[in-house]
Amino acid sequence: MSLSEFCMPSLGADMDEGKLVEWRVGPGDAVKRGDLVAVVETSKAGVEIEVWEDGVVAELVAAPGDTVPVGGVLALLETETPAHPPGVPLPSAAPRPSAPGAEAPPADPAPSEETIKASPRARRRAEELGIDLASVNPTGPQRSVSFEDVERAAAQHPPGVPTAPAAESRPASRPQTLRQTIAAAMARSKREIPHYYLSLEADLTRPLAWLAEENARRAVAERLLPACLLLKAVALAAAEAPDMNGHFREGAFERAAAVHLGVAVSLRGGGLVAPALQKAEERTLGELMLGLRDLVNRTRQGRLRGAELTSPTITVTNLGEAGVDRVYGVIHPPQVAIVGCGRIREVARVVEGQVVAAPAVELTLAADHRVSDGLGGAKFLQRVATLLQHPEAL
Template identity: 50%
Template structure:
C-alpha cells in the first residue's frame, strides 16, 4: 500500500487546502492522472498521482488544510487487494482494578433515622417600600420615539430620575454597530508573504554569485522575423522562446546549473525543466515549469509557453509544473528594464535573467555599428558551481543565440 501525500509545490508552500477530490475509493489511477485540486496562496493546483494503482481510502476531507507531506489518500499497488492488507489490531485497554467487578458484599441493616423536628415557619421577608420610577414626560416621549425601554434605563437625575440625556445615552448604546470583524487576508497578501519567506530563505542559505553578459541579438531577431513572415500571426514565435531554448540547451552542456541542492549535496535533474517567471494580474508571481525544453522545437515551445501563461493567470496549474523546475528564467524586458539580477528559487541552483532589447553603439569587426543587444545575467549557487563555469554557461547561451537555426529543431 502506498501513501499519497500532499506534495511540495515550491519552496514558498508549507500547506494547502483540499478543494476537490476527482477520484473515489475503488477507482484505478495511473501515473500523471489528476486526482485532486489543492488551493495554495498562488493558485488552485491540480494534483497529479505519482503511482499506478487503485484508490483504497481518502484520508483528508474536502475543505481541510494540511501541511506538506501529510498523507491525503492510500493507494493499492497493482495486484494488491484490500483483503491482503492486515487489519490494524487494537490491544484491549486494561480495566483499572478499581473498575473491575467484585462480589457483592452482604447487605447491612439500615439504622432507623432519627425523627426530624417540624420546621418553624420562616418569617415573611420584609418588603422594601415601592415607589414609581421618576421619568420626566419629555424623557418618556423620547424613549418611545427611539424604541428604548425606559424601565431598563439607569437614571442619573435626582432620586434616580431618568433624564433626556439618560435616554439618549441608552439609545446610542442600542444603535451602536457591532465591532467590525478583521478583514480576511486576500490571496495577494498571502502570496507576498510566501514569496518573501522563500526569498529570505534563499538569500540566507544560498551563497549567490552574479555574472552578466551583453548579447548581440541582431542575427537572432533577423532570423526570427524571416521565420515569422511565413506563419500566421497567431503562430509567430517571440524572442523569449529563443532565449528559453538557448538556456535549456546550454544547461544540458553545463549540468551543474540544472538541478537541486538537497541534503548538503547537488542532484542533477534528469531533464531540463525550465521554470518561467510569470507576473500575475492581481500581483505576485509564479514560476511553473515547461518540461523537456531542450527537446522541444520552437513552435511547440511557443505553444507551451502561451498555454502556461494563460493557465497561470487563470490560477489553474498542475503539481508537476510547480514542483520540478530545474532552472528558472525571468524576462523583464517587457517591463522596460535593461538588467535583472534574480534571486535563486530553492532548491534550484541557478536563475537566468534577460532585460529589454536595446540599441547601442557597438564595435563590430573594427567598425562602429548600431546593434540591438540584451543583457543576460546569471545568479548561481556557489555550492554547486563557480564563476568560471558560470561564465562558460553564459557564453554558451550567447553563442547559441548567434546561431538561431541550431535552436529551431
C-alpha cells in the first residue's frame, strides 16, 4: 500500500482554482476509479469530480468551503500501486530542487500569502492559530506548508503572541466570476477566431408532424422536444464534416473522433454554460432527450461532471425560446463552430406555386475561417437541414 494524492483537477484551460463544496466520501471509504467523490465549484459551474485510482480514502485534506488551486491536494488515498508521490513530507534525503536551504526560514522579503504553497488544511489551521504562513518552514511536497508544519510552527511560537492573521480575500460571487469567465473566453474568441456566418431557413413541416405523432405514442417522461431533433441532426452532420467538429490548438485543427455536443444552457441566475452531451451522434433520440434533460437539470443544480465541461467539440445554442429569429453565435475556443437556432415560427412558404403557411426555423452557423471556408460551412448547414427532413432516421 502507498499513499497517493487526489488533487483538484483542471476543468478547462481557464480554471485556476476551485472551491470544494461537498465530500461524497469520508476517511476509510473504498473508492473505485471513476467514482464521483466530491463536488467542486468553478467559476463556471458546480462540477462532480471523479477519482482516477482505486483505493481507500486515508485523509480528507481539504474541507468544504476551501478554495484549492488546480493541482492542490484534496485528499490522500491509500492505493495498491504508487501512482503519484504521496502527500506526506518527503524523507529529508530526497532532493528538493526548488528549495535551496530548505531547512532555513524563508529569506526576506517574505513571500506574500498568495504565493505560499500550503494545503487548505494547513491554511485553515494557520488562520485559527494566527500563524503567518510565510513564517512557517515548509516541508511538504514542492516546498508547500503542510498541516504538521503549521503545528510545529505553532509550538515554537510563544503562546499569546500571534503573528499577523492571514488576510482572507473575499471570493467574488458566482454570477460575477461566471461573467468574467464568459468575458475571457468570448474576448479570446473575437480576438483570435476569424468568424464567418451563414444562415438557412429549415422547413419544419415534416419534422414537427412526425414529432407530434411520435410524442402521442410516447410515455410522458419519454416525450421529445423539437430541440432534440436539431441536436441529433447537428451531431450527425458534424460527425461527417471534415472541419467543424474538433479543436483548434497551437495553430492546427484536430478533428475529434466523436461528437461531444455542447449545449448552451442558461442559468436561472444569469450567465450560461455549454456542457457536452457526450457522443451525441451515437445516441437515439430518446437517449439524447434523457441526456439533455439530465444535463440541463444538473447544470442548473451545479452537478456537472468534469468531462462535460472540458470536452465539447461543437456547440449548439438555441435562443428560439427567447423569441429571436436567428442567432449570430460566438465560437467557444478551442472549438471551431457553433450552430444557432432561432424560434420556430410560421412562415409563408411557396410550395408548387402556392403560398402556404408552414413552420420553419432559422439555423445559423458561425465557423472558424482558419479551419473551414464558407463552402464547407454551407454544405454542413445544408446537411443539418436535410437530416431534419427525415426525423424517423435520426
